[in-house]
Amino acid sequence: MDKKLIPQLGDSITRLGYGCMRFPKLEDGTMNFEEAVRLIQKGYQLGINYFDTAVVYHGGDSEKALGEAMKDYDRSTFFLADKMTSSVFQDEESMKALFYKQLETLHTDYIDYYLVHNINRNNWQKYKDCHVLEFLNEMRTQGKIRHLGFSFHDTEPLLKEAVASNKWDFVQLQLNYLDWKAMHADRLYQVLVDNNLPCMVMEPVRGGYLANLNDEFNAKLKALDPEASIASWAVRFVSGLDNVAVVLSGMTLDEQLEDNVKTLGNFKPLSEKELAVLSEITDELCKLNDIPCTGCRYCMDCPKGVDIPEVFNVYAQWRVFGNSKRFVSSYENALNHNKGANNCVKCGLCAKQCPQHIDIPNQLARVHALYLEEKAKIEAEEAANA
Ligand code: SF4
Ligand code: SF4
Incomplete structure (x- = not known):
């Protein structure tokens, strides 16, 4: 060996x-x-x-x-x-x-x-x-x-x-x-x-x-x-x-x-x-994630406590690797620590700092809506299997 x-x-x-x-x-x-x-x-x-x-x-x-x-x-x-x-x-x-x-x-x-x-x-x-x-x-x-x-x-x-x-x-x-x-x-x-x-x-x-x-x-x-x-x-x-x-x-x-x-x-x-x-394979898999956050944290700290890179990281993991249950539970971890996208009041301070020019407030709202959708699907599936 x-x-x-x-x-x-x-x-x-x-x-x-x-x-x-x-x-x-x-x-x-x-x-x-x-x-x-x-x-x-x-x-x-x-x-x-x-x-x-x-x-x-x-x-x-x-x-x-x-x-x-x-x-x-x-x-x-x-x-x-x-x-x-x-x-x-x-x-x-x-x-x-x-x-x-x-x-x-x-x-x-x-x-x-x-x-x-x-x-x-x-x-x-x-x-x-x-x-x-x-x-x-x-x-x-x-x-x-x-x-x-x-x-x-x-x-x-x-x-x-x-x-x-x-x-x-x-x-x-x-x-x-x-x-x-x-x-x-x-x-x-x-x-x-x-x-x-x-x-x-x-x-x-x-x-x-x-x-x-x-x-x-x-x-x-x-x-x-x-x-x-x-x-x-x-x-x-x-x-x-x-x-x-x-x-x-x-x-x-x-x-x-x-x-x-x-x-x-x-x-x-x-x-x-x-x-x-x-x-090449990695590039193809990466294309599945449409929010190009690099985790640089220049957008932080958000005055409302949203952990922006963490929310985008949870989303990216889901897009690239699948696994809706993990997406829901990881996002809920952010929610439980009051760091979820639901706290965003769209003040726009963060977006001005983002070198990737991500429309952060609207992307956060989208991730939160997707979380709600996936959670509802999982609950419906569980209810059907019960
Ligand atoms: S737009 Fe939302 S996420 Fe960005 S700084 Fe304001 S409250 Fe925080
Ligand atoms: S500044 Fe932009 S790229 Fe950097 S962590 Fe925030 S959202 Fe992501």
Whole structure:
């Protein structure tokens, strides 16, 4: 299995890491523990040396399975990654207790890669209030954490703030060839490059979306290499980025594991021609989004509290990736924080600042109307199925 020596970390990490969040489930919806252990051990035997879990994956069962799977292997031959998740602790004491419990569950004295989980504008203050960074820095000093980082799902200004807030060793980002352009993930990646922070990649296949495109795009990729899976192009794209340390894939099936091992076990960077085809496909997918917001936030702050780039981001995700339920729930998250488009009074201040010349007040009204339409459709569907 191909490894990359990451100079800032001093570790040689396999290009493929096991993301332990999508194991097979039993009929009652709980994780199939035996299968999870078997898949993790199979990954290790195939050469993977990086395993990433979190207390919220499979309601805590993922951590348990990882601890069980790895407890008898030589601890110096693999890296464990785990996370501190804001929704799981209430205060400073329960946060600390969670960390010690994780060490126990993983049958280890130290965690190689420890992350503040999913920093975003809704939980960042809680992490600060509970002194999470101070505690984890202390754990790093004591050697219970080897490398400290955070995972991130928000916009560039908050990423810059989070990067500047501590001495980090690495950051985990959602990266794939579609988000690279459609969601401006290239800019987030550049923040890490500028700060010399290695990037762990999550969602390289966009939760499976890039494992099977439409017939036209699949055919374009098959024409490049009939033997290569559609997912392999996504995995190769991110692994080919210089500052990427490891590509995490949440593998549920043996076939996915074997395919990823085949792709990254003996890594070949994408050629210019292959990159051009991916770029064409991405451009076509991006055209589905008709509000060209880049997330620059020049239009902010709105005097009525509307989070304009967030509303447009939620809309863009829906247009490009589909999934009406996710659109409705993400938009409702903005509404619940009083940041929804319904607060807009059409004063027009924001539109004057927008370098993309977006008619912000009217586009906000349109997104809100679409939200109401989609919500009504979902409710009608649910009522019909009840
Ligand atoms: S037009 Fe609407 S979104 Fe823009 S600044 Fe005024 S109230 Fe806020
Ligand atoms: S200024 Fe325009 S492009 Fe920038 S975040 Fe606001 S709406 Fe988007």
